[in-house]
Structure formats: structure tokens, C-alpha cells
Amino acid sequence: DQQVKQNSPSLSVQEGRISILNCDYTNSMFDYFLWYKKYPAEGPTFLISISSIKDKNEDGRFTVFLNKSAKHLSLHIVPSQPGDSAVYFCAASLRGGAQKLVFGQGTRLTINP
């Protein structure tokens, strides 16, 4: 039962262009969503989050969009830089209930010079 799904295992984008990573979830009770970035041989690091009361959150080059009716969120990176090459995980949780984060399978982003 995969409650959080990232259907694209990989994505390749040219440097300077926009990267869009997508994530779908099935549990309508999720009310907090996060994106993590992972480099090889390192633990994931927090990137950006969004509460279900918002539909957009922006932090520098990174913007997360949430479409609750579609149970879909996306991460936009613009402009993309070579250092953005990593695996990106989306995660979801229930603030008021269980606290564990449920992660997607990850999308490997490669930024080409």
C-alpha cells in the first residue's frame, strides 16, 4: 500500500531550465508535506515543506505546490543548477495523529551542463 507515490524514477534537465518533480498521495488525511534531497552516501536533508492550508510555498529557487483536490504536489526548481543533481523524496504526515513521515520512492534528478 504505497500511500505516497513518485511515478518518475528519474528526470534529466538542462542547466538553467526549470525542474519539476511530481508526487501523488492517496491518504486524504495527510496535512503536511515535505521534500527531501539526498546525495549518494549521505542521509536525506530537508528542503522545503507545505501545510495543507496553503497551496504554495516558496524558498529561493524552490517552490512547492499543493493541489489537495488532486492529491498532488510538485516541486519546482528554477533555475536548475548542477548541484541540484540528487535524489528527491516527497513525504507526507498527519500533524494531529501519527507523526511518522511516509516517503515516496524518490526521483533521481540529473542536471546537465
Place this chain on the structure above:
Amino acid sequence: GAGVSQSPSNKVTEKGKDVELRCDPISGHTALYWYRQRLGQGLEFLIYFQGNSAPDKSGLPSDRFSAERTGESVSTLTIQRTQQEDSAVYLCASSLGPVAGELFFGEGSRLTVL
């Protein structure tokens, strides 16, 4: 250091042996999580500790897996009678409080069961 520390970083063991993985969370973080990542897969929740509350063990895959945490400090994840399918990177994370938010992950312990 200031981050989450895990040991060992790499462990190779024979099928049937027991292994113990250790996690030192960030000082002051009351919540501690264990996840595992099999090759090419996402992060799979195993167990969650919050203060002195009973841990959420709902993600432990079998009774061969157990974890302990002493107060708000070190945690150990024990896998008994290891199987080849236990091969994975085991990631520990901690966070400030009970509300899930930003987790700080360690670098993981890579377990290989031959």
C-alpha cells in the same frame, strides 16, 4: 558532532547472525525514527520513539526486528537471524518534537547480509 550519528557505517554479516545498529540523535531532540532504504526503493518507516511514550512499532517487518531507546538519547536497532532481504541502508533521524516536520537524518548504516 552536532548531527545525527550512526554506527557502524558499513556492516557485512552472514545470514543467520544478529546485528546491532546504533544511533545518536541530536541533543535535545525528543523524537527518533528508524527508516530503511533497500536498493532502488524509497524510505520505509520502521519505528518511531517520542519521549517516554510507547514507541510506534507499526513499520517493523517481522519479530526479528526490535529497537530500544534510553530516555531521549541513544537508540539501537537489533536484527536477529539476519536474512538476505534485510540488506539495506538503515537510516536514523531525529526531530525536535512530536509533530512531524523537519527530520535530521544520519548518514545511515549499510547492512549487507551474505
